[in-house]
Amino acid sequence: MKFPKISEAVVRRLPMYLRFLNELAKSDVQTVSSQDLGRRLDLNPAQIRKDLAYFGEFGKKGIGYDVGYLVEKIRGILKLDQEIRVALVGAGNLGQALCNYNAYLKDNMRISAVFDANPNRIGDRINQLSVQPMEELVRTVREQHVRIGIITVPATEAQRVADQFVEAGVEGIMNFAPAIIKVPSQIRVHYADFTIELQSLAYYLNRGETEEEE
Numbered sequence: 001m002k003f004p005k006i007s008e009a010v011v012r013r014l015p016m017y018l019r020f021l022n023e024l025a026k027s028d029v030q031t032v033s034s035q036d037l038g039r040r041l042d043l044n045p046a047q048i049r050k051d052l053a054y055f056g057e058f059g060k061k062g063i064g065y066d067v068g069y070l071v072e073k074i075r076g077i078l079k080l081d082q083e084i085r086v087a088l089v090g091a092g093n094l095g096q097a098l099c100n101y102n103a104y105l106k107d108n109m110r111i112s113a114v115f116d117a118n119p120n121r122i123g124d125r126i127n128q129l130s131v132q133p134m135e136e137l138v139r140t141v142r143e144q145h146v147r148i149g150i151i152t153v154p155a156t157e158a159q160r161v162a163d164q165f166v167e168a169g170v171e172g173i174m175n176f177a178p179a180i181i182k183v184p185s186q187i188r189v190h191y192a193d194f195t196i197e198l199q200s201l202a203y204y205l206n207r208g209e210t211e212e213e214e
């Protein structure tokens with residue numbers, strides 16, 4: 001099914017809706033209003049209605065949204081209704097933590113292969129995955145139809161790994177290394193950076209005091 005092109009801000013809110021809606025579904029809650037969603041997610045209900053209206057009229061006035069239906073719709077929009085395989089390169093501290101978290105990932109999204117350049121790590125088992133040598137990356141990614149690559153290597157190595165993922169044919173890269181990587185325009189890169197988040201959070205500390213001084 002084709003959906004209209006939606007803004008990045010909306011795409012980023014959809015997983016938040018989905019997480020809460022999944023909780024409601026687990027507790028057998030069948031309908032939810034945009035007010036309830038707004039209260040729980042600290043978002044404006046009008047914003048929520050606008051976001052969800054992108055995909056057709058799901059809500060019924062006075063009753064709200066059908067939780068099960070909305071879960072299925074959002075899963076479809078985010079393509080979580082299909083299996084999406086993910087491969088990770090860099091089986092160090094962070095890479096191992098992410099692989100161990102793998103068991104908790106939902107919605108058909110799983111790390112299905114892990115690679116490292118260090119010969120001492122090859123064959124190590126991390127949460128049921130065996131660390132493979134880099135020489136096997138292109139073949140494995142193609143065979144397993146991996147669509148997303150995760151990079152958890154040192155910054156100096158990130159571009160090299162990105163190039164290998166591109167060669168193997170992934171469609172998206174999640175880069176945890178503190179380095180900007182260059183890839184062809186059809187490949188989407190998302191960055192996750194703990195340090196940048198913390199440093200930008202620091203700006204907001206003692207804000208009250210600073211404002212009083214002015």
Ligand SMILES: NC(=O)c1ccc[n+]([C@@H]2O[C@H](COP(=O)([O-])OP(=O)(O)OC[C@H]3O[C@@H](n4cnc5c(N)ncnc54)[C@H](O)[C@@H]3O)[C@@H](O)[C@H]2O)c1
Nearest residue numbers: 090091092093094117118152153154155157177192193194
């Ligand atoms: N984004 C975040 O929030 C966040 C948090 C912590 C660390 N990091 C970054 O994640 C990366 C990994 O950190 P770490 O603490 O796990 O490091 P680590 O040294 O424990 O692990 C890095 C792994 O990458 C492997 N490696 C190195 N070069 C490689 C290459 N060319 N191909 C394949 N494997 C290669 C190493 O053998 C090692 O196993 C670093 O870039 C670090 O700055 C990001």
